[in-house]
Amino acid sequence: xxxxxxxxxxxxxxxxxxxxxxxxxxxxxxxxxxxxxxxxxxxxxxxxxxxxxxxxxxxxxxxxxxxxxxxxxxxxxxxxxxxxxxxxxxxxxxxxxxxxxxxxxxxxxxxxxxxxxxxxxxxxxxxxxxxxxxxxxxxxxxxxxxxxxxxxxxxxxxxxxxxxxxxxxxxxxxxxxxxxxxxxxxxxxxxxxxxxxxxxxxxxxxxxxxxxxxxxxxxxxxxxxxxxxxxxxxxxxxxxxxxx
Amino acid sequence: xxxxxxxxxxxxxxxxxxxxxxxxxxxxxxxxxxxxxxxxxxxxxxxxxxxxxxxxxxxxxxxxxxxxxxxxxxxxxxxxxxxxxxxxxxxxxxxxxxxxxxxxxxxxxxxxxxxxxxxxxxxxxxxxxxxxxxxxxxxxxxxxxxxxxxxxxxxxxxxxxxxxxxxxxxxxxxxxxxxxxxxxxxxxxxxxxxxxxxxxxxxxxxxxxxxxxxxxxxxxxxxxxxxxxxxxxxxxxxxxxxxxxxxxxxxxxxxxxxxxxxxxxxxxxxxxxxxxxxxxxxxxxxxxxxxxxxxxxxxxxxxxxxxxxxxxxxxxxxxxxxxxxxxxxxxxxxxxxxxxxxxxxxxxxxxxxx
Ligand SMILES: Nc1ncnc2c1ncn2[C@@H]1O[C@H](COP(=O)(O)OP(=O)(O)OP(=O)(O)O)[C@@H](O)[C@H]1O
Ligand SMILES: [Mg+2]
Numbered sequence: 001x002x003x004x005x006x007x008x009x010x011x012x013x014x015x016x017x018x019x020x021x022x023x024x025x026x027x028x029x030x031x032x033x034x035x036x037x038x039x040x041x042x043x044x045x046x047x048x049x050x051x052x053x054x055x056x057x058x059x060x061x062x063x064x065x066x067x068x069x070x071x072x073x074x075x076x077x078x079x080x081x082x083x084x085x086x087x088x089x090x091x092x093x094x095x096x097x098x099x100x101x102x103x104x105x106x107x108x109x110x111x112x113x114x115x116x117x118x119x120x121x122x123x124x125x126x127x128x129x130x131x132x133x134x135x136x137x138x139x140x141x142x143x144x145x146x147x148x149x150x151x152x153x154x155x156x157x158x159x160x161x162x163x164x165x166x167x168x169x170x171x172x173x174x175x176x177x178x179x180x181x182x183x184x185x186x187x188x189x190x191x192x193x194x195x196x197x198x199x200x201x202x203x204x205x206x207x208x209x210x211x212x213x214x215x216x217x218x219x220x221x222x223x224x225x226x227x228x229x230x231x232x233x234x235x236x237x238x239x240x241x242x243x244x
Numbered sequence: 245x246x247x248x249x250x251x252x253x254x255x256x257x258x259x260x261x262x263x264x265x266x267x268x269x270x271x272x273x274x275x276x277x278x279x280x281x282x283x284x285x286x287x288x289x290x291x292x293x294x295x296x297x298x299x300x301x302x303x304x305x306x307x308x309x310x311x312x313x314x315x316x317x318x319x320x321x322x323x324x325x326x327x328x329x330x331x332x333x334x335x336x337x338x339x340x341x342x343x344x345x346x347x348x349x350x351x352x353x354x355x356x357x358x359x360x361x362x363x364x365x366x367x368x369x370x371x372x373x374x375x376x377x378x379x380x381x382x383x384x385x386x387x388x389x390x391x392x393x394x395x396x397x398x399x400x401x402x403x404x405x406x407x408x409x410x411x412x413x414x415x416x417x418x419x420x421x422x423x424x425x426x427x428x429x430x431x432x433x434x435x436x437x438x439x440x441x442x443x444x445x446x447x448x449x450x451x452x453x454x455x456x457x458x459x460x461x462x463x464x465x466x467x468x469x470x471x472x473x474x475x476x477x478x479x480x481x482x483x484x485x486x487x488x489x490x491x492x493x494x495x496x497x498x499x500x501x502x503x504x505x506x507x508x509x510x511x512x513x514x515x516x517x518x519x520x521x522x523x524x525x526x527x528x529x530x531x532x533x534x535x536x537x538x539x540x541x542x543x544x545x546x547x548x549x550x551x552x553x554x555x556x557x558x559x560x561x562x563x564x565x566x567x568x569x570x571x572x573x574x575x576x577x578x579x580x581x582x583x584x585x586x587x588x589x590x591x592x593x594x595x596x597x598x
Binding site for chain 1: 433434435437438439440441442443444596597598
């Protein structure tokens with residue numbers, strides 16, 4: 001893992017009216033790492049992520065993502081990142097093939113590139129027989145693997161995953177994390193939120209967000225040492241309890 | 245969905261154009277004939293001959309007649325006064341009294357028109373007769389029988405007038421609702437957010453989103469015009485290309501409004517509510533059901549902002565009057581202007597990040 005920053009966040013805040021969803025957070029993410037973005041429900045993870053991917057304007061502060069400023073160059077940021085939303089958001093009424101073609105097209109892939117990518121993606125996921133099935137008819141686990149692969153179509157430098165494994169079985173989760181590892185291996189930076197503490201152990205570094213603030217940022221190993229516990233689960237509980 | 249999209253509007257076109265025609269039939273007609281003369285009988289026989297009136301009663305007194313009208317048994321009472329014929333012959337002037345049950349104001353207005361028409365034609369005939377009688381005196385009798393009367397369109401024209409108008413409504417409603425709903429639906433299911441994280445340009449997205457509805461609007465216009473021609477036998481006197489030219493710009497206005505609505509709403513319910521709000525005002529102030537000239541001044545001013553008003557105006561002018569481009573340059577340039585304004589607003593208010 002290099003020490004080259006690919007995300008640099010400085011004093012980033014987001015307010016909804018009087019409510020401060022993200023409160024003055026600062027952190028860096030390095031190229032090629034798997035960065036776990038943890039926090040309880042409502043901690044502000046999704047809100048922070050949306051600012052980093054350029055679909056939500058920060059109330060204050062700045063962030064540079066893949067060398068572009070989210071305040072002024074949001075569209076350039078978008079070219080260099082992939083995003084998988086917390087809510088499944090491909091077109092249920094289109095087939096797998098149509099969805100791939102559509103999103104590939106939006107990212108400006110050529111017809112040939114789309115063809116190649118489709119073939120590769122389908123064989124990686126073992127979806128040969130489902131190619132012309134409606135996406136809406138797929139089981140949740142497959143949908144999630146598919147949207148991860150679609151988020152990678154344009155070979156982004158960073159991919160943002162918002163609870164990618166929410167609601168799927170342990171086997172599928174394991175397979176999903178294998179996909180994440182494979183992608184990280186190619187040098188793609190992974191920015192992932194999760195509620196599963198076992199998944200947090202797979203990350204190079206994690207941040208723990210509590211009520212809009214980042215309360216801890218370390219490798220899982222260091223965090224466990226620091227809090228003198230044996231699992232990330234206990235770290236998480238200790239931190240959440242401290243704040244209450 | 246596709247069959248519904250096409251079938252429903254045309255069922256509407258068929259039903260509405262028939263139902264919304266302002267013809268009133270089977271009017272229950274009664275009279276009080278106090279004159280019992282040749283002229284009075286002749287006048288009554290004119291009503292008898294008309295398709296619109298059923299003569300239900302011949303009352304002896306005004307009091308009895310009024311009682312029956314209050315009970316709702318008759319719609320119209322014609323009172324022919326004493327010396328009707330004599331006054332006609334000697335003074336060349338006389339009075340008739342007509343009472344119309346105006347509980348249904350619209351129907352009453354139309355009944356009034358029918359009655360006026362019959363009396364007028366009677367008028368004309370008597371006049372020419374009198375003219376012969378008084379040949380030597382060279383007196384030009386102006387109006388022999390005076391009744392309050394106002395002039396309307398020929399009632400038989402209503403369908404011709406309504407079908408193009410209803411076609412306008414269909415084209416407008418379908419394109420407005422579908423475009424507004426469609427984009428808000430993507431907000432609801434989250435695909436819009438997914439689109440917003442891609443580097444797609446605003447105008448690419450908007451054109452991609454609205455183009456299908458633009459085509460759909462023109463298809464509906466085409467099928468509607470065919471129905472107008474083949475089923476209703478509505479004349480298309482003007483250049484049909486002019487209608488298409490106008491509609492293609494007009495649709496941009498409507499789709500722009502749809503996009504605007506979807507930009508400011510989060511759910512399909514909200515979008516539906518707002519789209520209906522505009523639609524109802526647009527329809528009522530389009531001049532389709534109420535002539536614009538008979539609206540109060542302030543309302544007439546409001547209609548100037550109503551795109552449907554111009555479409556109704558133009559489609560009627562082109563189809564029924566055979567207007568050419570030079571006749572419609574004014575409404576045409578207004579709609580071009582609106583298309584530019586509305587779409588600039590819509591594109592500006594469509595935010596890829598907020
Ligand atoms: N558009 C909005 N308007 C007002 N409040 C909002 C908005 N979006 C999020 N919030 C609030 O901001 C807070 C943080 O929300 P966010 O979705 O970022 O949490 P999260 O950490 O992603 O939670 P979860 O783990 O449940 O996904 C919540 O209290 C939420 O209600
Ligand atoms: Mg979230």
